[in-house]
Amino acid sequence: DTGVSQDPRHKITKRGQNVTFRCDPISEHNRLYWYRQTLGQGPEFLTYFQNEAQLEKSRLLSDRFSAERPKGSFSTLEIQRTEQGDSAMYLCASSFPRADTQYFGPGTRLTVL
Amino acid sequence: AQKITQTQPGMFVQEKEAVTLDCTYDTSDPSYGLFWYKQPSSGEMIFLIYQGSYDQQNATEGRYSLNFQKARKSANLVISASQLGDSAMYFCAMREGEDSSYKLIFGSGTRLLVRP
Numbered sequence: 001d002t003g004v005s006q007d008p009r010h011k012i013t014k015r016g017q018n019v020t021f022r023c024d025p026i027s028e029h030n031r032l033y034w035y036r037q038t039l040g041q042g043p044e045f046l047t048y049f050q051n052e053a054q055l056e057k058s059r060l061l062s063d064r065f066s067a068e069r070p071k072g073s074f075s076t077l078e079i080q081r082t083e084q085g086d087s088a089m090y091l092c093a094s095s096f097p098r099a100d101t102q103y104f105g106p107g108t109r110l111t112v113l
Numbered sequence: 114a115q116k117i118t119q120t121q122p123g124m125f126v127q128e129k130e131a132v133t134l135d136c137t138y139d140t141s142d143p144s145y146g147l148f149w150y151k152q153p154s155s156g157e158m159i160f161l162i163y164q165g166s167y168d169q170q171n172a173t174e175g176r177y178s179l180n181f182q183k184a185r186k187s188a189n190l191v192i193s194a195s196q197l198g199d200s201a202m203y204f205c206a207m208r209e210g211e212d213s214s215y216k217l218i219f220g221s222g223t224r225l226l227v228r229p
Contacts, residue, residue, distance in 0.1 A: 056216065089156055101160055104159075
């Protein structure tokens with residue numbers, strides 16, 4: 001399977017715990033994006049990487065959120081001290097350089113109890 | 114500011130008939146791209162079709178076509194010969210500008226239900 005993969009697919013955690021999600025983009029895609037989707041809404045942009053550089057962050061990305069892409073391949077999104085409002089689907093997408101189409105992974109559904 | 118509006122929260126269509134899902138957008142940038150994605154209940158966003166702001170012809174991909182009316186700032190998705198597997202959420206999205214992150218702005222979606 002050469003599509004975008006995400007792990008885990010589902011995560012249930014208690015409020016206050018830290019969680020980390022992983023995204024493996026399509027190989028040769030140097031652009032990687034994270035989005036968050038709450039119930040009944042469209043995805044909202046969180047952050048963007050070009051290779052290993054994080055070039056843009058949304059105001060939605062509070063200081064409890066951190067994302068990395070250390071070698072320009074896979075990326076991780078960590079949420080510290082989770083809150084119930086963090087419950088959402090976290091989607092990762094990747095694209096070729098200066099290409100329009102983003103291809104999405106299956107998402108990680110986070111539930112904070 | 115960029116904005117995508119999808120005014121149909123839900124739509125029904127009979128199997129084998131055509132259906133149009135509405136999308137209007139707002140941008141002041143002359144260069145932009147418009148997308149439609151399908152999201153089945155499994156959650157994955159599946160790319161369907163793309164239209165660039167400078168494209169002269171409406172985009173088509175198999176049973177999907179995009180009715181692009183630039184002056185009206187609309188980019189409606191037409192699905193011909195609906196199939197039961199077309200039942201899903203459909204999102205219209207836009208990216209603005211050329212020297213930027215190419216991040217996508219999404220509408221709130223339309224849930225399509227295909228009746229047998």
